[in-house]
Amino acid sequence: MxxxxxxxxxxxxxxxxxxxxxxxxxxxxxxxxxxxxxxxxxxxxxxxxxxxxxxxxxxxxxxxxxxxxxxxxxxxxxxxxxxxxxxxxxxxxxxxxxxxxxxxxVDELTGLHTRRHLLELGEHELKRMARHRRGLSVLLLDLDHFKRVNDAHGHVAGDRVLEHFGTLFRSALREDDVPGRFGGEEFMAVLPEIRLEAAAEVAERLRVRVAEAETQWKGARLRVTVSIGVAEVAIDESLERAIARADRALYAAKRNGRNRVELAEAELPGATEQGVPDA
The missing domain is CATH 1.20.5 (Single alpha-helices involved in coiled-coils or other helix-helix interfaces)
Incomplete structure (x- = not known):
């Protein structure tokens, strides 16, 4: 190597x-x-x-x-x-x-306002009257000898008479008037913006219509009349007191022969408050 x-x-x-x-x-x-x-x-x-x-x-x-x-x-x-x-x-x-x-x-039988609703509407109109000072009147009505209708023909016939009267009642009033059933055969109307004399004319017109009317019942012609008390609500007067005055006028119409219109005495200053009589 x-x-x-x-x-x-x-x-x-x-x-x-x-x-x-x-x-x-x-x-x-x-x-x-x-x-x-x-x-x-x-x-x-x-x-x-x-x-x-x-x-x-x-x-x-x-x-x-x-x-x-x-x-x-x-x-x-x-x-x-x-x-x-x-x-x-x-x-x-x-x-x-x-x-x-x-x-x-609403009263079921007559179609008118019930007593309670009627008084509520009346208080409303009273306040309106106090604001505008345009007058306010009250009518209080009672059918004369209505018990005789019930006794002679029965309560159903009496109901037909009340129903017919409700129609006559409304027809005699103005559109703004407030009619109601106060109790039994007693009725009331609140008339806004109307004085005593004009309210008395309305009441007389209603009285005549009722006196001339007939209610047909099973071949019978039932007739009734109505007595009416009229009161104009005074300034600062309560509705209750005005109704009480109209009620006194109504009883005066009853005492003086029925089927008539009586005007309430004017409200006296310092008069005591009176309750509304039972219907």
Whole structure:
């Protein structure tokens, strides 16, 4: 072997070592890549499991949402039914309230105002009269010998007479006048913006109509007359006191032969308050 051979052997060994080192480096890099692939695979697997978990949660949520929507739909239908029922109940109560107000304010037999409603309207007209000073009068009426009609023909016949009288009563008054049934066969009217003399003319017109009228009942012609007391409400006089004066005039008409109109005496200053007599 020549002197150059050891150097050549050394160079070959170094080259082999370099190749080995490169191979080892490549293996290390392959191990790193393998670790990265394994980590990526684990991450993918974890992600896959998480995705499946989220899908299951989403499916469950969709089912829950569907159930909730179905429940809400049922509740909405029930609420609509309840609302419809409530609306009907409110309408029924309003109709009942209107009917109760009508019963409280209108006499069923004659169609005139009831005593209570008549007095309420009278107080309203009294306040209006106090503001405008235009006069206010009261008529108090009683059918003469009405008991004879009931005794001879029965109470149903008497009711027909009262019903007919209610029609005659309204026809003799003005549109703004307030007629009412005061009790039994006794009636009253509040006449706004009218003085005593004009009120007496209204009363006389009514008296004549009643005297000339007939109520047909089972072939019989029933006739009644009416006595009327008239009072003009004085300034600062209460409605109750004016009614009491008209009542005294009514009893004067009864004493003087019935079927007549009597005017009440004027209110005297300092007169004591008197109650309204029973109807």
């Amino acid at each position: 020549s002197a150059d051979e050891p150097e050549e052997e050394f160079s070959l060994y170094a080259h082999e070592q370099a190749v080995i080192r490169q191979a080892e480096a490549m293996l290390e890099r392959l191990d790193e890549v393998a670790d990265g692939v394994r980590q990526l695979a684990r991450a993918y697997q974890d992600g896959y499991h998480e995705s499946r978990r989220l899908v299951r949660i989403s499916d469950r949520m969709q089912l829950d949402l569907h159930d909730a929507n179905r429940t809400l739909s049922l509740q909405a239908r029930e609420l609509n039914t309840l609302n419809a029922t409530l609306v009907k109940e409110i309408e029924r109560r309003e109709q009942l309230e209107q009917e109760l107000r009508r019963i409280a304010s």
